[in-house]
Each structure stands twice: as C-alpha cells, then as structure tokens.
Amino acid sequence: MLDWTRRTFLGAFSGLAATSLAAQQERGSSIAGKRPARGSIKITDLRCAIIGRNPVVRIVTDQGISGYGEAESTKPYLKPMVLFYRDYILGEDPTDVERVLLKIRRLGAFKPWGSAVSAIETALWDIAGQAAGVPVYKLLGGKIRDRVRTYNGGVRFPMTGHSPADYAENTARMKESREGFTLIKQAVGFHNQGMMNAVSDGWYGEARAGAPHPNRGLMTERGLSHVIACVEAMKKVLGDKVGLALDCGPGWAVKDAIAFARALEPFHITWLEDLLTGDYTPYVDADVYRDLKQSTSIPIHTGEQIYLRQNFKDLIEKRAVDVVGPDPADCGGIAELKWIAEYADLHSILMAPHGIFNGLFGLAAQVQAGAAMPQNYIAFEYPLGQPEWWYEIVEGLPNPIVQNGFIDVWDRPGLGVTFNVQAAKAHLSDEDRNFFD
Numbered sequence: 001m002l003d004w005t006r007r008t009f010l011g012a013f014s015g016l017a018a019t020s021l022a023a024q025q026e027r028g029s030s031i032a033g034k035r036p037a038r039g040s041i042k043i044t045d046l047r048c049a050i051i052g053r054n055p056v057v058r059i060v061t062d063q064g065i066s067g068y069g070e071a072e073s074t075k076p077y078l079k080p081m082v083l084f085y086r087d088y089i090l091g092e093d094p095t096d097v098e099r100v101l102l103k104i105r106r107l108g109a110f111k112p113w114g115s116a117v118s119a120i121e122t123a124l125w126d127i128a129g130q131a132a133g134v135p136v137y138k139l140l141g142g143k144i145r146d147r148v149r150t151y152n153g154g155v156r157f158p159m160t161g162h163s164p165a166d167y168a169e170n171t172a173r174m175k176e177s178r179e180g181f182t183l184i185k186q187a188v189g190f191h192n193q194g195m196m197n198a199v200s201d202g203w204y205g206e207a208r209a210g211a212p213h214p215n216r217g218l219m220t221e222r223g224l225s226h227v228i229a230c231v232e233a234m235k236k237v238l239g240d241k242v243g244l245a246l247d248c249g250p251g252w253a254v255k256d257a258i259a260f261a262r263a264l265e266p267f268h269i270t271w272l273e274d275l276l277t278g279d280y281t282p283y284v285d286a287d288v289y290r291d292l293k294q295s296t297s298i299p300i301h302t303g304e305q306i307y308l309r310q311n312f313k314d315l316i317e318k319r320a321v322d323v324v325g326p327d328p329a330d331c332g333g334i335a336e337l338k339w340i341a342e343y344a345d346l347h348s349i350l351m352a353p354h355g356i357f358n359g360l361f362g363l364a365a366q367v368q369a370g371a372a373m374p375q376n377y378i379a380f381e382y383p384l385g386q387p388e389w390w391y392e393i394v395e396g397l398p399n400p401i402v403q404n405g406f407i408d409v410w411d412r413p414g415l416g417v418t419f420n421v422q423a424a425k426a427h428l429s430d431e432d433r434n435f436f437d
C-alpha cells in the first residue's frame, strides 16, 4: 500500500500528502471511501452534463469511483470544450492529478477553455481524495483552519432603484441575511450599469449594451460623485460591523480610479476589484495596476478571469495589487489556486477567491482549497445552488451551510459532497440522460 501511495501522489503537494497517507495506512486507518485495488485505477470516461445552467464534469473510473467538477452557471455552452479533453485523459491514473494535467493544462486558455480544464482538475482531486480515503485538503498539504470565511456576493435582493438611498436599503437587507456574512461585495461604477445610467452623462463615452460590462471611459464629475455617494450610503449602513468590498469595473480611466480610491479612503473599504481590467479581459495589465495600487491606501484587487499561475506572475512579482481573486473554476483548479495562494503569500499579497457562479460542487471545491490556504486568505465568494432544487440533488453539505459568515470544513473523502443520483436524474436533459449511468 505504501508503494501505491508513493507512486500515485508525486504531484505538486505530494510530499506532505504521501507522508500523511503512509502514516494513516500504517495505523490501519479505515476512513470511509472506496479504495481502488493496489496500484490500479484508470479513467474510463469523461462526461459533461448541463444541470440547471452549470456544466458538471464527471470522470468515471474502472474502480467504481467517480469524480465531479463544476463550471460557472454563465457557461451553459461549455460541454464541447470539456469533451475536447476526453481522449487525452482516458486510460490515465486519475490520482496522478499532476501527470494528467501536464497533458491538458497547456491546451487551456482564459475562459472558456481554462474553465473546462479547471472543472476536470477538480474532478480528478475528488477521485484522488476518495481513492485515498481523505478529504482533498489533506492532499493539498492539510488543513490549517477548521472553518473558512466566505463573503457575500451571491445572496442578493432586488434593487428598488439606483439612488444612494436604494443602495443603502439593499445593503441593509444583505447585512441582515441569515448567513451572517462578515464581508459583503457590491457592484459599482462600470460593473453596475444601472448605477452609471442613474445620472445623465455619467461619463465621456457612448453607452454600449448587450455584452458583459462593455463600457469604459473618463467619468464626468457628476458620474463620479454619484458613485461615491452610493458607496458612502452603503458604508453607513454597514458601519464597522461588516466589511464592504466593491466590484468596480473594468473600464475605469486610471486617474478616475485613483481619484475614486482616494475619495473612499476615509471609509475603510475592504478592496476595490477590477477597476482597470477583469471579468472577461483576456490579458493582465500589471504595470497599470501597480500605478493605481501605489496611489492609494485602499487594497486593490483583481484576477478572477486569469488562467494559470504563469499569468499571475507579473501581478505578484511586481506587487501590482494587494489582493488577488483567482477562481478555482477558471484559474486551473484547486491545486492551481493553492499554488497561486502560496506564491502570492511570498509577496505579501492577499487572497479572496472569486466564485459566485460556481454552484454547490464549486462551493465544495472552495471549502477544500480554503481549508489549506496560507494565512493570506481573506474569504471566498459564496456561490448559490440555482435553481433552488440544486440543494435537493447534492448530498453532504452542512445545514445551514454558512453560520456567522463561516463554513465548517467537513472531513469526508474527496470533495465530500456527491449527487443524490435518483433526485439529480430528474433534472437531466434528454441529451444528458446517461450522465450518471
């Protein structure tokens, strides 16, 4: 058994994992989970179903273990991208996560290809954990916290309008949500077209629509003042009890971004996200972010759309931002997120992973990664199961999931959540009806 362990966990974090597994096996531990026969587990299929709007990846093995990964609900078109990788991984040992990833990681890219790779990576870790009988966090080096903080990006209420009073009222409702979040994120500026359109001529540019966050340009005094007034109103509601982070762009002119940040300095904003680039921007503009970061005391944040550690290198080594927000469903997966977190920590940069659209398996992936992240970890963005029936088809989540803004880390093998197959089958489309077979 020790030989099997050594052979199969020579991945990025294998030293610690192998040590802990070996010790456990020598003790004759009997942690629940299906273990493959000695030295033998192979991938026999890679499937993808769109459940609700979330693409779900299932990796099937010859040992009765399946692993699941989930991509954002904004990508219901992802199935062909996932299946593109199928032939590359068939026959591989899924517990050699890194060796499998060496075949497909370089065939990824910024969204959507990297999202497909990320969901496959997560499903591999789910299998590796189940095969070893341990939670995924053990394979990432082990748990350094028993509960992970999550921030509210997803528990939302309809807006009544776009005046400062409307934002105050909306933020008050978020503050009172039963999850007790200690940190709330709100959309402002070009990330919130309703707010920008609430004043006439808010910026020197033509209003565009029909694509995610298409506007950019220099703000007018009226436009910038309105955004600042909305932030001030939200901050008054939260006081110093609950932190306020702002998702801002992309699209701000650098000087506007600096003026905005400086105007907000008295309000102790937790971070300003994606002022310059972000969301779907398929490149990293580290030098300009560095100019912004050095001009204000408010933490500057970016990174949710970036694929792979290599594309965080400039941001981190130039210390161009204060916080990075890789999304495990886009950056390359769970271990990629952990790698970025460690490298960021070496450069005194904080971590606040993105995740609002990642669904319940995405939530589980965040909990596993969050348990093992270094002390630069702030919180991950809380995703919901949508539609509501998602909570009936996934087993293993705590109830309630969030208490006082935290999620207790569970200890079941793999991701520690799985499908209630019978319940889930009712929500498969005809095209995906064999997904669980």
Ligand SMILES: [Mg+2]
Pocket: 247, 273, 274, 278, 279, 304
């Ligand atoms: Mg964002």
